[in-house]
Amino acid sequence: MNVAVAKTGNGRAVSDLFASAEGRLPGSPSVIAVRREAFETYERLGLPHRRIEEWKYTDLRALVGEVLPLAAAPDAAALKRAAEAVKAHAIAGARKLVLVDGVFAADLSDVKALASEAGFKTSRETLEKDAGLLKTASTDAVIALNAALATDGVVLSIADGVQLSAPIQIIHIATASSASAFSRSQVAIGKGVRATIIESFVAAGAEAYQVNDAVIVSVGDNADVAHIRLLDDAPDAVNVTSQFVTVGANTKLNFFNMTTGAAVSRLQGFITLAGEGSELSVNGVNLLQKTEHGDTTLVVDHAVPNCVSREVFRAVIDDRAHSVFQGRIIVRPDAQKTDGKMMTRALLLSDEAEADNKPELEIFADDVSCGHGATAGALDDSLLFYLKARGLPEKQAQALLIQAFVGEAIEQIADDGLREHVIGIAERWLERRQ
Amino acid sequence: MALLEVKDLKVRVEEREILHGLTLTVNEGEVHAIMGPNGSGKSTLSHVIAGKPGYEVTDGQILFKGEDLLEMDPNERAAKGVFLAFQYPVEIPGVATMTFLRTALNAQRKARGESEYSTPDFLRKVREVSKSLNIPQDMLKRGVNVGFSGGEKKRNEVLQMALFEPSLCILDEMDSGLDIDALRIAADGVNALRSPKRAMVVITHYQRLLNYIVPDVVHVMSKGRVVKSGGKELALELEASGYAQFEDAA
Ligand SMILES: Nc1ncnc2c1ncn2[C@@H]1O[C@H](COP(=O)(O)OP(=O)(O)O)[C@@H](O)[C@H]1O
Ligand SMILES: [Mg+2]
Numbered sequence: 001m002n003v004a005v006a007k008t009g010n011g012r013a014v015s016d017l018f019a020s021a022e023g024r025l026p027g028s029p030s031v032i033a034v035r036r037e038a039f040e041t042y043e044r045l046g047l048p049h050r051r052i053e054e055w056k057y058t059d060l061r062a063l064v065g066e067v068l069p070l071a072a073a074p075d076a077a078a079l080k081r082a083a084e085a086v087k088a089h090a091i092a093g094a095r096k097l098v099l100v101d102g103v104f105a106a107d108l109s110d111v112k113a114l115a116s117e118a119g120f121k122t123s124r125e126t127l128e129k130d131a132g133l134l135k136t137a138s139t140d141a142v143i144a145l146n147a148a149l150a151t152d153g154v155v156l157s158i159a160d161g162v163q164l165s166a167p168i169q170i171i172h173i174a175t176a177s178s179a180s181a182f183s184r185s186q187v188a189i190g191k192g193v194r195a196t197i198i199e200s201f202v203a204a205g206a207e208a209y210q211v212n213d214a215v216i217v218s219v220g221d222n223a224d225v226a227h228i229r230l231l232d233d234a235p236d237a238v239n240v241t242s243q244f245v246t247v248g249a250n251t252k253l254n255f256f257n258m259t260t261g262a263a264v265s266r267l268q269g270f271i272t273l274a275g276e277g278s279e280l281s282v283n284g285v286n287l288l289q290k291t292e293h294g295d296t297t298l299v300v301d302h303a304v305p306n307c308v309s310r311e312v313f314r315a316v317i318d319d320r321a322h323s324v325f326q327g328r329i330i331v332r333p334d335a336q337k338t339d340g341k342m343m344t345r346a347l348l349l350s351d352e353a354e355a356d357n358k359p360e361l362e363i364f365a366d367d368v369s370c371g372h373g374a375t376a377g378a379l380d381d382s383l384l385f386y387l388k389a390r391g392l393p394e395k396q397a398q399a400l401l402i403q404a405f406v407g408e409a410i411e412q413i414a415d416d417g418l419r420e421h422v423i424g425i426a427e428r429w430l431e432r433r434q
Numbered sequence: 435m436a437l438l439e440v441k442d443l444k445v446r447v448e449e450r451e452i453l454h455g456l457t458l459t460v461n462e463g464e465v466h467a468i469m470g471p472n473g474s475g476k477s478t479l480s481h482v483i484a485g486k487p488g489y490e491v492t493d494g495q496i497l498f499k500g501e502d503l504l505e506m507d508p509n510e511r512a513a514k515g516v517f518l519a520f521q522y523p524v525e526i527p528g529v530a531t532m533t534f535l536r537t538a539l540n541a542q543r544k545a546r547g548e549s550e551y552s553t554p555d556f557l558r559k560v561r562e563v564s565k566s567l568n569i570p571q572d573m574l575k576r577g578v579n580v581g582f583s584g585g586e587k588k589r590n591e592v593l594q595m596a597l598f599e600p601s602l603c604i605l606d607e608m609d610s611g612l613d614i615d616a617l618r619i620a621a622d623g624v625n626a627l628r629s630p631k632r633a634m635v636v637i638t639h640y641q642r643l644l645n646y647i648v649p650d651v652v653h654v655m656s657k658g659r660v661v662k663s664g665g666k667e668l669a670l671e672l673e674a675s676g677y678a679q680f681e682d683a684a
Contacts, residue, residue: 386523393509404526
């Protein structure tokens, strides 16, 4: 009898991935059983491909091929490189929580400073006893794989009424080349909280690595939260991140993502507005070049009445890069007076650049105001000429217009310092083009 | 000394010849007016001098300070001292006027191997010039020309001229869309920049502007050629008799 063994591109059996990782995964036998089940789901589905509707534009089988083995725990040299990267990418004044190759690095983190304002545990500690962190409202192959292999992450809880005196910055650092890091974090934000959470993804000398991250966020009523994610991974890296966000009543949540790195990236966000009177603002910028592929896929679920959601996306696509934006707005039957809009614009800097935009409105209530708009085009020649006639070389003229273009999304960041920081990252991306 | 020499210039746009052998010499310190009916090729000439893409030069040459201008990119021309005040300045949303001015000035200085302006020096200079042109400071914080009135756009062009200190200023229909007060402010700004080292080419359809910016030489353009040149009295003559006589001559 022949038993087909699923093989990866290099002939490694897919099941080896789990077997070789198992010893490094935290969890009691019952937690490991949950992981094994998740891995079986992944084995059954395999990497998502173009015939799976949600992954139509991001065929991971074609783009990535195989999942690399789990990165070894970082050694002293790796931690030293990571420390340098922390210095380079830390946001002034923020309290840092650092994950190196998916493993929490206490020595690089500000756990003590954080303790007065937020509860903190590692995901590793949490998962030793309880598999709750591994469960999410929806799942697919990459989410299942994350549940199976997540080694660590941060579990934060911010109690009711707390006004964070400084932002919290979760920094993911890759030090291991040709290896995978799986992390899973949870951020529970109480009622009336004011908080800024930043996530950064960077490399410290690593190449061709893969990141699979999952984040579970809950925001209580009457809160005011800014959540900023900055993906600046190595140019040949892969980053697939799934976010699950639940928003309470009368809350303001302002999310911003900027992608300036990774050969292949996908941010899939599943956001549920579960309390009335909330305002959700989701904004993003993709700056892509060479053959980079950047996908932002969002599902905004208006489960209750009287919420506002706004999505503003800007993609700047050079060379043969490919930007994908998929935005679905669901308005449940009860969610009357929903006001949901998304607007995406793509700037194509080369003839071979590609932008795919897939908006979907699923509206089951009758008294709502929902809409979407999309444009794609090149830089305006008459504006370019005006700038050149004033002395700006071509690339510099382009840079000024590109900054203005992405500025429409970046200006949604309320904090001056953070906005300047993000503009700085965009400027450095533009300088690399010159 | 000849600053600008346009020799027998022939230019095509989309397979159609617009300039049919145009010759023009402008010396340092001189102010030349180019007058002519709509469609005679005045803007085309100014665009070709500034280096706007889309124009095919099939014959002739343009020398600036003795160098072949047609070999240079528009930004190189700007750094060498060519400035075109546009007939229709574009709006650039999201690029603050102040950022634009500083970036442009420093790009030109860098191209000439000069040091960048320090921020206080730059701000002092902008403040000084914008005050003389009646440009409020809050206008400089807005996007380039965004929401500016016609008069404000033209004053913004003159502001740039004053800031960049070019040796050749070409003003394309600076008077179009301006009321008499706005015209006077803009013209005063231009007159303040007249100097023995700087030349100006004032393109206009109407004689009116030349009451405020008095030229040394007046050229009449018709159907892609300079058909007559003379002193400032030629402008008055045209005002009285119109362009019809030259249309036939061309
Ligand atoms: N981009 C263009 N494409 C086609 N024809 C043009 C273009 N620009 C100018 N022309 C033509 O060239 C001629 C001269 O135009 P222009 O230089 O704008 O004249 P003026 O500034 O003297 O009014 C006109 O007949 C105009 O229609
Ligand atoms: Mg014209």
